[in-house]
Amino acid sequence: MKKKALIVVNLAGFLHFLWNDIATLQEMGYEVSVAMNENSAAGPNLIEIPKLEEMGIAHYQVEFDTKSPVSTQNIQAYKQLKLILKTNKYDLIHCHTPIVGILTRMAARKYRKTGTIVIYTTHGFTFTDKSSKKNWIVYFTAEKLMSRFCDAIITINHEDYNNAKKMHCPKVYIIPSVGLDSNRFANLRINRDEYRASFGVEPKDHMVLSVGELSSRKNQKIIIEALGMLDRKEQYVFVICGRAVVNSTVEEELKETASRLGVRIFLAGHRLDIPEINACADVAVIPSVREGFGMTGVEALASGVPVVGSDVQGIREYVIPGKTGYLCDPYDAHQFADAIEKIVNLPSEERAKMVIACKEKAKEFDVSKSIAAMKNIYQEVLCHDGK
Incomplete structure (x- = not known):
């Protein structure tokens, strides 16, 4: 039988x-x-x-x-x-x-x-x-x-x-x-400027990307607070891909916080073109207060995008400070602001090294x-x- x-x-x-x-x-x-x-x-x-x-x-x-x-x-x-x-x-x-x-x-x-x-x-x-x-x-x-x-x-x-x-x-x-389905992130052919423009991101802007449900656990609000602290905050666009948790007020809270702090955000909803969107980002963020793993972080690394993440559980598995990104206290907006700015301001040679390190780390999770x-x-x- x-x-x-x-x-x-x-x-x-x-x-x-x-x-x-x-x-x-x-x-x-x-x-x-x-x-x-x-x-x-x-x-x-x-x-x-x-x-x-x-x-x-x-x-x-x-x-x-x-x-x-x-x-x-x-x-x-x-x-x-x-x-x-x-x-x-x-x-x-x-x-x-x-x-x-x-x-x-x-x-x-x-x-x-x-x-x-x-x-x-x-x-x-x-x-x-x-x-x-x-x-x-x-x-x-x-x-x-x-x-x-x-x-x-x-x-x-x-x-x-x-x-x-x-x-x-x-x-x-x-x-x-x-x-990680590595094949999804290999050999992409997109017009990066056009794709970024669809999210309201201009060539001179810095695109910060979060992929995941809109919820208090995913903690996207801390990134808006962090971007609000930056001197040149008008040059950053925070793109969030994901649906809001049912019966929550998180989406309204994010919009209100962004409006109050003068931060540009784009709520993209549920998307099936994450590899292409990753390729448009300058920094990926995963600010969860608790995260068993967070495959979206590894997907960003596979795209060569450094990750600023919370210093919790699974995120520590792939965010190596100074090599593939930076870890922050999930409740400290100042730490996130410093880490995002640090990656955006990397000299081109240092950025290139980090891109290679990101892609190599992602291979460990194939x-x-x-x-x-x-x-x-x-x-x-x-x-x-x-x-």
Whole structure:
């Protein structure tokens, strides 16, 4: 009988990062199914649902709420998960992200006792070395408790890896995130001036780029505050690619802050031409207050664009101060202002060296390395588990 695997994610759009994992499991002889929230306005389905159906992969609707693990919606999600697990005998359950990870591991406890393997990929713990002591204790304790109910934990940065090693799970791994599709960023042919002009950026201007959802966690506001401190702030344009989080007021706050401080911003919305937009930027920023990895930062490096990022979790994996960019306290606008200005004012020879260093660093996170790492983990956990 064919072995069965269930991938559990919060939103349908998250599957964009997991097609290689699904392909690997299929190559290993597993019949793969997916459980997720297909209806949430917080995550567009894009092409994910049609692609599942085209591949003949069964998918189940689960009412995950990505904001609170104890919401009424997640109580419903837990019941739905339990029914899915009861109806189908899975050999493997692989869950992703903290809230989904808690609910899935709770629902799968009795099935682990009969041989089901449970793997949890965190994609960024909700506690970091920048968290308050209270938050760190609460979230670390919760993750440590739940680590009893899985056979492997996969992390995507060294801070999370080291913290996971302090927990109860016997097997802890680190992978280079979901991997960079390097081909998307190679051999681009664009008219840079024309492309920049579409964002209101003139040849003499400096384009600062942020790619990611508009949210308090992504912290774009600190960059507007930083640019507002610069002597020649009128020569900078802050281009932000991404949608606002549903039911948030972040977009209005960014516009108000920019207007008040006299900073030029361009809200580009969700874009599919990120490689071309990266090629237009002078500096990329990733000012998140918490970030499991931040692949958009590596994508900027692949384009030869230095990154000014927060000194947190995953961003430290690829922003090497003075070589590929600079790290800043996520709450210190002065540090961001200094770092952005430093990169913009680099002499041409120094800029050229940094561009080369950026591209070389990005190669470390190529998708081929992520695929190889996940194959090794699946083989070790699934084929050599003593259960």
